[in-house]
Structures are given as structure tokens and as C-alpha cells.
Amino acid sequence: MNDTIRRRHGGAASLALLLLLAWPAAPASSEGRVPVHARAGLDLSRAAATIWAPDAYLVYLENDEPLDSHGAAIRWGYLYYSPTLRKARVYSVRDGKILVAEDLGMKFEAPPIADGWIDSEAAYKAADEGPAREFVFAHDARLHTMLLLRGAIQENQPDRTTWMLVYTAPNFPSLFVVIDAADGTVLRTWRG
Amino acid sequence: MGHLSGCRAIMGLAALAVLVAGPVPARAQETEPVTVERLRPKHEKHATLRFLRENRDFIRARYDLLRQRAGGERGEAGEIDPRFLAYQEMLQDLFSAQGSVATQNDSLARRQLLASITELGSLEDQLDVMDSLLADQRTRLGVLQADFTGRQRTALIVVLSGYPSKAGVDRVTVTLEDGDTLTVPLTDPHRASLRKGGVVQIFHGFVEPREQVVEVAIIGERWPRGTKGFVTLDPARDRLTLLRLDLSSVGPEGGAASIQASKWLHDPRPYTGDD
Numbered sequence: 001m002n003d004t005i006r007r008r009h010g011g012a013a014s015l016a017l018l019l020l021l022a023w024p025a026a027p028a029s030s031e032g033r034v035p036v037h038a039r040a041g042l043d044l045s046r047a048a049a050t051i052w053a054p055d056a057y058l059v060y061l062e063n064d065e066p067l068d069s070h071g072a073a074i075r076w077g078y079l080y081y082s083p084t085l086r087k088a089r090v091y092s093v094r095d096g097k098i099l100v101a102e103d104l105g106m107k108f109e110a111p112p113i114a115d116g117w118i119d120s121e122a123a124y125k126a127a128d129e130g131p132a133r134e135f136v137f138a139h140d141a142r143l144h145t146m147l148l149l150r151g152a153i154q155e156n157q158p159d160r161t162t163w164m165l166v167y168t169a170p171n172f173p174s175l176f177v178v179i180d181a182a183d184g185t186v187l188r189t190w191r192g
Numbered sequence: 193m194g195h196l197s198g199c200r201a202i203m204g205l206a207a208l209a210v211l212v213a214g215p216v217p218a219r220a221q222e223t224e225p226v227t228v229e230r231l232r233p234k235h236e237k238h239a240t241l242r243f244l245r246e247n248r249d250f251i252r253a254r255y256d257l258l259r260q261r262a263g264g265e266r267g268e269a270g271e272i273d274p275r276f277l278a279y280q281e282m283l284q285d286l287f288s289a290q291g292s293v294a295t296q297n298d299s300l301a302r303r304q305l306l307a308s309i310t311e312l313g314s315l316e317d318q319l320d321v322m323d324s325l326l327a328d329q330r331t332r333l334g335v336l337q338a339d340f341t342g343r344q345r346t347a348l349i350v351v352l353s354g355y356p357s358k359a360g361v362d363r364v365t366v367t368l369e370d371g372d373t374l375t376v377p378l379t380d381p382h383r384a385s386l387r388k389g390g391v392v393q394i395f396h397g398f399v400e401p402r403e404q405v406v407e408v409a410i411i412g413e414r415w416p417r418g419t420k421g422f423v424t425l426d427p428a429r430d431r432l433t434l435l436r437l438d439l440s441s442v443g444p445e446g447g448a449a450s451i452q453a454s455k456w457l458h459d460p461r462p463y464t465g466d467d
Contacts, residue, residue: 044401044429047345047346047401047429047430048346048400048401048402050345051345051346051398051399051400051401052400060241060244062241062242062243062244064238064239064240064241064242075238075240077240077241079241079244090240090241091402092238092240092241097402097403097426098400098401098402098403099238099402100238100240101370101400101402102240102370103370104241106248106252107252108248108252108255109255110255111255111258145243147243147244149251151254151255151258152251152254152255152258153254158258166243
């Protein structure tokens with residue numbers, strides 16, 4: 001990674017320092033549950049969100065349980081924002097059911113995620129066939145977090161919806177991979 | 193909560209609506225009993241959006257930056273839903289077919305005057321045309337119903353039935369999970385209707401398609417304060433769930449938890465006229 005990128009992502013690198021020590025080291029017991037990709041719970045969460053607020057739109061999603069090796073998880077969290085209510089509400093979906101529905105409890109006015117985003121499987125493949133594979137093999141790393149949002153990560157293209165994948169490795173800085181959610185192009189990587 | 197407050201107007205009307213109907217609508221799916229518990233059921237807490245919460249300051253700071261760089265793209269008008277245009281075309285087709293029927297009717301009158309037995313056979317053809325028209329109309333109405341009433345969002349109706357013999361009820365309150373409390377006063381006509389086997393609708397509104405606890409309380413002179421019952425429901429997505437609270441066997445000693453509750457799903461199939 002060159003210095004320019006390192007400087008540009010100095011703030012982002014600090015993310016890694018905050019990274020989720022509370023997460024389980026290995027995937028939680030799935031109890032026979034089948035991991036699914038991110039789009040699996042989208043319709044259900046949207047149906048609930050539009051009842052909460054008719055103008056609600058999706059602004060963010062993230063895996064709520066550990067990911068498997070193909071970008072699937074048994075639970076995903078979907079965050080919606082309502083301009084009318086000026087509130088955000090999260091729906092966490094597992095096994096085709098909403099397991100958690102709660103207001104976010106903090107200000108989060110984010111732009112809507114653009115339609116047509118690639119699913120977590122395709123985003124995973126884009127990273128795995130690109131910069132992540134070497135990191136995973138070299139450092140015994142694993143895919144820790146996948147999140148989808150618009151604008152916040154790709155600062156020079158704020159209209160772009162991106163996946164961000166975070167790979168963690170014991171005793172090594174994490175690898176961040178940003179992928180264009182429209183076509184799967186790897187936009188940037190950094191360590192931190 | 194937004195969705196509950198948004199339904200207040202409906203609820204207000206609903207509270208006045210005394211439905212003198214049987215406890216289960218004719219087109220309903222199987223009724224199943226629901227347990228009314230004395231204590232609110234406890235559920236395991238599940239963490240969600242951990243990365244966002246852990247890194248919220250960073251992500252929010254990035255969004256704050258975005259707002260300072262607002263773009264100037266112009267909005268564009270959306271396309272008209274092609275279904276709305278299709279409805280009109282379907283109606284026009286039907287009108288033109290109706291013209292054919294009118295012509296057929298004129299022809300029929302003339303032929304009746306002739307009273308020719310050989311022409312009676314053509315009556316069948318004309319009836320076929322009318323049948324076809326009726327079928328087209330039914331199709332059109334089916335499309336309309338499917339597009340509008342068929343696009344049911346997740347909703348809940350709560351009705352009362354029966355009336356306790358041991359103590360009068362002044363009010364019933366319903367509280368949805370994360371929601372406001374709706375208080376429904378029971379008037380004399382309500383009570384009379386309940387005693388005669390009618391039902392009173394006390395709530396009709398949208399609910400999230402997820403497992404949730406509905407709190408019910410009965411308020412009256414002889415009822416202990418704070419007597420509540422808790423019903424766990426999992427309203428089916430995009431369906432209308434009906435919850436009936438039968439008060440007939442309820443008494444102050446058992447409180448709201450002694451309500452006999454049952455639920456069923458409204459049958460969304462378009463009415464065909466064959467039932």
C-alpha cells in the first residue's frame with residue numbers, strides 16, 4: 001500500500017483499532033441454520049420498514065452473525081431511515097423472520113442505497129479473486145464484516161454505493177476492501 | 193411509534209364500529225387459539241449492526257462531509273405505471289364488446305318477432321357472447337382486486353366478543369410492542385351488541401411482520417388496577433391477521449389474562465361469486 005493511500009485512509013484505518021473485540025472468534029453455532037446472502041432478508045425488512053414509515057429507505061446493511069467463507073451469514077441487519085420521522089430503524093433477519101426490530105437510537109441521516117447492488121456472494125468473490133486471497137492465505141485471515149452503504153467510504157464519489165469487506169488476521173492489521181456495489185469492481189484496499 | 197399513531201384515525205372509527213357479525217368471517221382461514229399470558233414474555237436480546245455502532249463516529253463524520261458537498265442534479269418525472277393505462281384499455285375493450293351485445297340484442301328482438309324455430313339456435317351464441325363479457329369483466333375486476341386489495345400490507349384487526357357476566361367493562365386498552373396505548377371506551381350499544389353475540393372492532397392498523405407482544409388491559413369499576421394480558425402474535429407478512437378477544441368467561445379474579453383469544457388470517461383470494 002502506498003503512502004498516499006495510507007494517508008488518505010488514516011481515519012479509516014482507525015476503524016481497525018476499534019474492531020469488534022467482542023465478536024466471537026469463530027462462527028456461532030448455527031443450530032442447523034443455513035447461512036444466506038444479504039439480499040435474502042431484504043424484502044421482508046423493507047415490508048416492515050414501510051409499515052414503520054412509508055418513506056423509509058435502506059441506508060445500510062451489515063452481517064449480524066459471523067460470515068461463512070462465501071459471504072453468507074445466518075443473520076443480517078438492515079437499517080432504514082425515514083426523513084419524515086428523522087429516525088433510523090434496524091431489522092435483523094434470520095431464517096426469514098425478523099428477530100430484532102428497534103430504533104437505532106442515534107442520529108444517522110444517510111443517503112439511500114442505490115438499487116441494483118450486487119449480493120454479498122458476488123462482493124465476496126470480487127474480493128476473494130482479487131486482493132483478499134493472498135492476505136487470507138498469508139496471514140490465516142478470515143472475512144469478519146461485510147457492510148453496504150452509499151457515499152461514506154468512497155469519498156471522491158459520494159453517489160456510489162459500495163460494499164466494504166473487512167478481513168481480520170491474528171497479530172496483523174486488518175485488510176479493508178472496497179467494492180463497487182454496481183459491478184463488483186475493486187475500488188481500493190488498505191490495511192489498518 | 194409512527195405506524196401506530198398513523199392508525200389513530202382508523203382506530204377511532206373502528207372503536208365506534210359495532211359489527212353484528214359472527215365471530216369468524218365466512219372467508220377466513222382456520223382459527224387457532226392464542227395464549228393470553230399474565231406476564232410479558234421475555235425474549236433473548238440479540239445484538240445487531242455491531243460494526244456500525246462501534247464505528248459510528250467515523251461513519252457519521254463521513255456523512256457530515258457528504259452533506260457539505262451536495263450535488264445539483266435535477267429531478268425527473270417518473271413514468272406512469274403501465275397498469276393504470278391497461279385498466280382503461282381493458283374497459284374500452286369491454287365497452288366495444290358491449291356494443292356488440294347491443295347489436296346482438298337488436299337482432300335478437302327482430303328474430304323473436306319472426307318466431308322462427310330455426311333461429312332459436314342462435315340464442316345460444318348470443319348467450320355465449322354475454323357469458324364472455326361477464327368473464328372479461330370478472331377478469332378485469334380480478335386484476336383490479338389483485339393490484340389493490342391484493343397488495344395487502346401486514347395488518348392487524350383486534351375485535352372483542354362476548355361480555356363478562358361478573359363485572360362490567362368500561363374500557364379496553366391495546367398496546368402494540370414499541371407502540372402507543374389505544375384506549376377504547378365501551379358504550380352501552382357496544383355492551384348490548386357483545387351480549388347479543390356481536391363483535392366490536394377495537395383496532396385496525398398496519399403492524400410489522402414479526403413476532404410481537406400485544407398488551408391488553410380491561411378497565412372497569414370492579415376490575416383490579418393494572419390487570420393486563422399479553423398475547424404473542426407473529427402477523428403474517430402482507431396478510432391481514434385477525435385477533436379475537438372473547439370476554440365472556442373473563443372475571444375480575446382472573447383479570448385480562450383469563451381472556452379467551454383466538455386468531456385467524458383473512459383469506460385474500462378474490463371473490464369469484466362461486467362460494
